[in-house]
Every structure is written in structure tokens, then in C-alpha cells.
Amino acid sequence: MIYGILKDIKEGEYRVISTPAEVRSIVAAGHEVWAQHDCGKAAGFPDEKYAEAGAKIVMTAEELWAGCDMVAKVKEFTPVEYPLMREGQILLGCIHPAGHPEEVDALLKSGCIAFTAEDAHRYGSPNCEAAGKQGALFGLESMLTINGGKGMYVGGFAGARRMNVLILGAGVVGRGALEVLHALGANCTVMDINIALLRTLLSQYKSQINTMLCNKEAIASVLPETDMVLNCVKWDKSRTDFLIDKEMLKLMEPGSVLVDVSNDDPGAIESSHETHHDDPRYVVNGVVHYCVSNIPGAVAHSTSVAYASEMLPMVMSILNDGVAECCAKDGFYRRSLTVYRGYLTHEETSAVQGKPWIRPENILEIADRRLDPAPPASSARSDNFYPEIGEAEKSRKYFEKS
Numbered sequence: 001m002i003y004g005i006l007k008d009i010k011e012g013e014y015r016v017i018s019t020p021a022e023v024r025s026i027v028a029a030g031h032e033v034w035a036q037h038d039c040g041k042a043a044g045f046p047d048e049k050y051a052e053a054g055a056k057i058v059m060t061a062e063e064l065w066a067g068c069d070m071v072a073k074v075k076e077f078t079p080v081e082y083p084l085m086r087e088g089q090i091l092l093g094c095i096h097p098a099g100h101p102e103e104v105d106a107l108l109k110s111g112c113i114a115f116t117a118e119d120a121h122r123y124g125s126p127n128c129e130a131a132g133k134q135g136a137l138f139g140l141e142s143m144l145t146i147n148g149g150k151g152m153y154v155g156g157f158a159g160a161r162r163m164n165v166l167i168l169g170a171g172v173v174g175r176g177a178l179e180v181l182h183a184l185g186a187n188c189t190v191m192d193i194n195i196a197l198l199r200t201l202l203s204q205y206k207s208q209i210n211t212m213l214c215n216k217e218a219i220a221s222v223l224p225e226t227d228m229v230l231n232c233v234k235w236d237k238s239r240t241d242f243l244i245d246k247e248m249l250k251l252m253e254p255g256s257v258l259v260d261v262s263n264d265d266p267g268a269i270e271s272s273h274e275t276h277h278d279d280p281r282y283v284v285n286g287v288v289h290y291c292v293s294n295i296p297g298a299v300a301h302s303t304s305v306a307y308a309s310e311m312l313p314m315v316m317s318i319l320n321d322g323v324a325e326c327c328a329k330d331g332f333y334r335r336s337l338t339v340y341r342g343y344l345t346h347e348e349t350s351a352v353q354g355k356p357w358i359r360p361e362n363i364l365e366i367a368d369r370r371l372d373p374a375p376p377a378s379s380a381r382s383d384n385f386y387p388e389i390g391e392a393e394k395s396r397k398y399f400e401k402s
Contacts, residue, residue, distance in 0.1 A: 001319050002032045004068030005050075006061060007039040008075050012277040012292070014042035014300035015074045017092070018315070019308045020053035026312075027054035031319050036064050043300040065089075070318060074307070075294065077103055087111030088341065090318060092311075094118045094127075097338050098237045098352040098380070099265050107339045113323055116346065119377040120314055120336035124172035126306035130296035131261050132176025132232060138298075139228050139259040140184075142281055142290045149288050150255025152227055155185025162187050164225055168214060168243060168268070169232035170197050173261050177230050182209060189222060216243055223251040230259045235268040236379050237352045243268040246285060254286035263293045324364040331374025334360045343386065351380035358386045 003026055005018050016039050018026070023033050035055040037047060047057050058064045065071060065084035072092040077085075079102070085091065087110065095116035097104045107114045118125065143163070145151035156162035163186045167174050170192035182188050182205060191214035192198055198211040212218050214233070223229075223244075229252075233243065249258070249271060260272040271284040275291045277298060282289050296303040314333055317326040327334035337360040338346040350357035361367040 001069040002034060002067060003315065003319060004058075004064040004071040005033065005035045005039050005055070006064060006071055006073040007036045008073050009061075009078060009080075010075045010294065013075055013294050013297045015297055015304045015307065016040040016043050016045060016300075017072045017074050017308060017311060019043075019045050019304055020049040020055075021305075022308050022312045022315070023050055023053035023055045026316065026319065029316060029320060032056070034058050034064050034068055036061055040304070043304040045304070070315075072311075072315065076100060077106070079106075082106035082110070085110035085112045088113065090323065091115070092117055092315070092318075095338055097346050097349040098378075101353050104339070104344070104349055104353065104355070108342055108344060111342050113340050114338045115314075115318075115333070115336045116338045117311065117314075117336065119346075120332050121310070122330075122332045122374075126310055127296045127303060128172040129176045130299060130303045130306070132173040132178075132230075133180045134299055135173075135230060135232075135259050135261040135290075135295045136177040136180040138280070138290050138292070138295065139230060139257050142257045142259070142288050143228060143255075147281060147288070148255065148283060149257055150227070150253060154181065163227045165189070166191065166219070166222060166226045166229045167232060168219070168230065169234070169262070170194065170201060171232060171234070174230070174232035175201070177232060177261070178205075178209070186228075189226075191218060214243070216241075216248075219243060220248055220251060223248060226252060226256065228257040228259070230261055231267070231269050231272070232261050233268045234262060234378070235264040235266070237264065237266060237348070238380050240266070242270040245270040249285040249287045252287055255288065256286070257288045257290065260289065260291045261295065263291055324366055327360055327364055328366045328369055328371055331372040334371070335374050335377050337364075340364070347376065347382050348378040348380040350382035350384050354384065356384045356386045357382060 026033050033055040035050040037059045070090035076095050089112045091112050091114040140154050143149035152163050154163045165181050165186045165188050167177050167190045170190050189210040191212045193214050202211050260269050272291050274293045280292045340363050344355050344357040345360045
């Protein structure tokens, strides 16, 4: 197969899905690799390194799309790329399908096979770790007086108290933020709905942090003493409520900081909206908001190295085994299958957007096999199924009408 590495074109995005190290492995396995010109330059990987690793350098995205069996990138696919998708082509990227209906429609219309990478991680994504750790540092930057914050130093000085920080969510993102902020001397409170996870963190940090069950009332009780909030909660996109609404921001002192690392749309923070690295901050009810959606892009080299190495097994499985066998062997890869030749195969997207779907194991005809298990990628559930596969023509007409 021919594997293509796209240059990410989202504003402020500098990462690359595969570095020259991964190219060597893919080529050694007997596949051909095409790398778009300058796809890794911003992350510290020039074309020369890709060529040395065995990749063919192609000058345009159009050429790469036209010639590759599989194309991959870090972030979601953009409108300028929709016309380049073709039937049967395999796509891999952080599609975030539930929150991007137009992107999903384009994928379905093209007849391609697409995987959304954020649902494929058995042990959590390096991007999540990077978002939590670097998001904490951007929060501290936002706290500076010169950036509109109230000018507190994270660990305090002699005679001046340290910063009180509230971290919502104790997943990979939240634990990354906690690791950085605790090490720098902040007084950290972590909230989550998983009491076992909170108990583990309390033991790990030798009771030097505070833990609370996460709900709106608990958050409101600590906001008056909180200097910085980091939202690290993956919010169910079917929900219409918030963990922090705009009125609750008034409980905080002016110049306090809110970092929405998760940046879901819709999300857990009512006042949050996406920003970019060139203009990352805005103020609502006196609170400085930092809401850049691709925080890991600011440390593009490190995140590219970590992320590319984690994604390599999935890429190799698709290339070596094919889509069906890849999904049979790994339940996390199976749950990340988003569309398959005109059919939606992603349950959360069906639940949020009201589109019919079919389970990946059914469309791939592997349901009767012994499959590697995996938990659902989200809490969203949908029983809005397509007709049976035998009535495929009826399902096809659904897309033609829409």
C-alpha cells in the first residue's frame, strides 16, 4: 500500500502524524510512503530526513491525495480537503466527528474509510498528556500581570501565598496538569467523578493535594478561593448543562484564570469558545480565559515524536492486515472506525447528530469472530441503526437525499 503523510493546515498546527523514524518502519514492512513537502518542517523534520528514511516527497496535497491508498494527519480534515477524498481511500486523523457534522457529511459522501484517532488510544494519547502539561504552563503565563491576570506566582514568595488551582477531571489531561503545577508549588485541588481514581491520586501525592467529587455545587464552593481553573473533562456532546456557567465566574477574583484544555463544543464551560495561538486569551466577567484548541501544537517536536510512535502500531496494522483484520485484533481501533464506504460507524456521532449508524463489526462482517474488547469511547448511546446490510441500497439513498 501507499501511505501518505499530509501537512496539517489548521491554524496554529505544527505537528506531524509520522516522523522519519516511523517512515523507516513502514518502508521496511514493504509499503511505500509519500510525504507532502514540508509536512514535518515546523516540528523539526525537514524533507531531507523523510527522503533519507525512504519517503517520496510530493510537492502538493492534491498529488498526495490522488496517489495514496491511505492518508493521515494529526487534526481534522478541512473543507479544502473534502473534494480530494475518494471512495475506498483510508483516512486517519483526529476527526472529532460528533462535533463536526459537515466533516462527517463529506466523509460519508466520499465513500472513504475513516478512523478518528482520538478514540484509538488504549492507554491515553500523548497529545492529552501534552495538552495537560503545556496547558498548565499557558495558564501560568495567562496569570501574569502583563497578560491581564492578577499577577500571582505559582509557588508563592516569602510572605506571599502560593496559587490555588482547581483541576476538573483526573484523566490523562488532568494528571498531566497536576504533575506540573504540584511540582511548581501550587496548592492543587482535583475533582473527578471516579472516587477510586481520586483515592489513587491522594496516595500518589502523599495527601499533599486536595480531592473532591466533581459536580457544580462542589465547584461553586471552592471558586471564591481559586486563582486558576483547568477544565480537563471530556464533556458528553449531547449535554446542554455546564459545570461552570457565566454567573459562577463572578465568584472568582478579577484577573483569575480559566484554561479550557478540553475545549469541547459544546463543552463543560459556558463561557468557553475556541481561540488560536496568535490571539489565545479573552475576558468574561473578569476572568481571563485561555481556550486554544490545539495546545500540543505549541510543542510540536516533542508531541510529534511521542504521538507518531504511539500511532505507528495502528498505521502498520491497517497497512499490513487491512481494515477488517485491524479492527478485529484491536477493539480500540475498531471503536475509532468512523465511516466505512458511505456508512456511519461511530455511535457518539449518531447520538449527537441524529444520523443512523451501524456497528463496525457488522459492516465489516466480523461480528461472529472472537473480537478484542474495548469500552465505548463515550457515554453517548444511539439505537438509530441503518436497515440490515441486505438492504444496503436503502441506506445509500439516505446519503443521496442528504
